[in-house]
Amino acid sequence: MQEEHDLPNRILRALRFRPKGMTITEVAKQLGVTRNSVSKHLEILQIAGKVDVRHIGNAKLYSLAQRVPISAFLCFTKNLILILDNDQRIVQVNDQCLKHLRQSKDDLIGRTIREAALPVVSTPEALAVIEGLEREQVIADIRYQRDEGEEFFYQMQAIPTTFEDGETGATLVLEDITERKRYVRNMEFLARTAMELVDMPPGQDIYQYITEKIAELVPNPRIFVAAYDEAEGEFVVQAAQDKDFHAGMARLLGVEPVGLTFPIKKVLSHPQGGNPLALLTRGIQEYVLDPEPGLGKLSLYGDIFFRQIPEEICEEMCSTWNLGKINLTFLVWEDRLFGSVKIFLSPGEVLEDKQAIESFLRQASIALARRQTEERLRRSEARFRDLIDSSPVAAAIIESDGRYTFINQAFTDLFGYTLADIPTGKEWFRLAFPDDTQRREAVAAWKADREAAGSCHSRPRTFPVRCRDGEGKEIRFSPIELSDGTEYVTYEDVTEERRIHGVLIGEIAGLRRK
Known part of the structure; x- marks a missing residue:
């Protein structure tokens, strides 16, 4: 009878020296007892959580259960842990939880979660998770704000738990994820504000x-x-x-x-x-x-x-x-x-x-x-435009893609055209040189001069130009290509100069004939 009473301990000792496991027959043979007796005690030890069983074909292989004592788990984990019975009374709590919740163990053991009115775990969100717990583990994020405004975030795991006496309860494991949440929130904040600052009018x-x-x-x-x-x-x-x-x-x-x-x-x-x-x-x-x-x-x-x-x-x-x-x-x-x-x-x-x-x-x-x-830059550009606009010399600014971005008042006074009339170089050549042959010659000469002169060098040339009112004028163009491809062009009316030049040439020719 004494041997039967001591059999569970003998079985555990036998398994301790066979970490890979033993079958019922092997245990019975080693201890010199019947298979039925060994089978009965192994089943009890398995229910108690002291042995584990693996199935290999039709055979059952038993080994010692490798379990960490709950006391060690509670002491060394960084997480906050509370263990509740079936009535939600606190039966165990670890030191980290006591420290964080600013409570003593005597104040908590035996009280329900609601009675304890604890921060975090007694909030409506946490209570809803605990009360809805059934057979499966539930994970939820809980937000908690202290009276002074400090905000914390926790990931709470509610785990169904069965005690040694067969009673059920729950284990609450709370991980402080405040830093993680803040990091994500801050990265989202910085990404959002960076875009808002870029797009700010x-x-x-x-x-x-x-x-x-x-x-x-x-x-x-x-x-x-x-x-x-x-x-x-x-x-x-x-x-x-x-x-x-x-x-x-x-x-x-x-x-x-x-x-x-x-x-x-x-x-x-x-x-x-x-x-x-x-x-x-x-x-x-x-x-x-x-x-x-x-x-x-x-x-x-x-x-x-x-x-x-x-x-x-x-x-x-x-x-x-x-x-x-x-x-x-x-x-x-x-x-x-x-x-x-x-x-x-x-x-x-x-x-x-x-x-x-x-x-x-x-x-x-x-x-x-x-x-x-x-x-x-806006002020500098405004000063530059004011300077050009107040100049008595007709001038225009042409972008590298041929768009006219600015013409001064003297330009409009000289030709009659506004920026709306000549948004591009193509429109300017069409209006200023209505004759197809003259237009092709003017465009070819303009391009040749541009290639020959290069950047930042003036390339003056005189062309006959048709104004908006139909009047023809002789105009000396003086374009300069800037380093970014933009062209700054001034225009001088030399019609009278050309007329006087022609008269003088005619008079000189007449004198020679005499």
């Missing part, structure tokens, strides 16, 4: 756009964005976020904060002035707001607002919005300063997604640089 307020996009990444945003006026040496506030912060600032200051100027030159010449330009950096730097100077500290009155806002109002701002820190950066590209960004935080707040914000601000700085370059 010239008239859109880019500074307001910057504040709105930062607010998508920063909970409870209190943001100032200023443009830098290089000529005046001052920052000009262009946008503020959010609405309450903006309105409150206007109330405290008595004026609209957008449009306020902070002259750096004036601060630098102040007897107690610091050097705000020394703060210039390409990355976001966090400082504690403190009236007293020190390492890692900035004064709202002196360093941020350059003594342009009264000190008592600066103090009231800090108390009204509980401002304790500032994250400061500048809009810089290729050593050019375009503006500044100030993100105010409460003492306990943390600026999440700093890297994504820095990447976005680099994109915005490039967009500002491109916008300023385009604006300078």
Whole structure:
């Protein structure tokens, strides 16, 4: 009887030395017992999870079950784990879960999920998954936001579980996927804003756009964005976020904060002035707001607002919005300063997604640089066109593909044609040279002169031209091909000169005959 009672342990010892497994017959032969007895105990051990069985043909091959103790699993996994019974009472929880949920084990064991009112697992989304659990494992993403605004994401696996006594329950395994979610969200954000900045029309307020996009990444945003006026040496506030912060600032200051100027030159010449330009950096730097100077500290009155806002109002701002820190950066590209960004935080707040914000601000700085370059080009082109248009000499600009992109007023006065009449060189030659033979000769001479002269060399030639009113004129063309293939052409009416030249030639010929 004692041998029968000890048989399960003897079977386990026998299997331990045969890791590849043993059949019922092999176990019975080694232990010197009947096959029926071995078969009965192996079946019990299999139900208890202590042995595994494999089928090889008609034979069953038994081996020790390789299982990790639940206690070891709970201790060493990084995931958050709760084990629930059939009534959703918590029967086990690991240390990582206790630490993350800010709870003690005594507070949780024996209580239901609803009674415990735990973050994440007691949310309606998580409870719906747990209560709907049947035979199959269920995986769901759960979003949770703390009271202070910090957001977390978890992937929750709800696994049906059978205990040793046969009772059923569930094991909840929560993996913190916040960083993964943030990374995906930030990549989508940067891809979207990059396209929006490229497609942004010239008239859109880019500074307001910057504040709105930062607010998508920063909970409870209190943001100032200023443009830098290089000529005046001052920052000009262009946008503020959010609405309450903006309105409150206007109330405290008595004026609209957008449009306020902070002259750096004036601060630098102040007897107690610091050097705000020394703060210039390409990355976001966090400082504690403190009236007293020190390492890692900035004064709202002196360093941020350059003594342009009264000190008592600066103090009231800090108390009204509980401002304790500032994250400061500048809009810089290729050593050019375009503006500044100030993100105010409460003492306990943390600026999440700093890297994504820095990447976005680099994109915005490039967009500002491109916008300023385009604006300078527009002004330069406008000056050039004004210069040509006010010139008394008829002139036209012809693109390399033959399109007329500009003719000045003197051109229209000379020929009568407008840009609408001659959009291309083909139309110009058709109208100016109505005779087919003359037109072919003029086109051939134009092309030959262009090939012979090359780039940036004038190639004057005189042609008879028909004006819009039908009058014929002798015109000296002086085209110059620029480096990009564009042609700049001036036109001079030499009709009278040719007439006088003809008269003189006739008189000289007459004198010779006499």
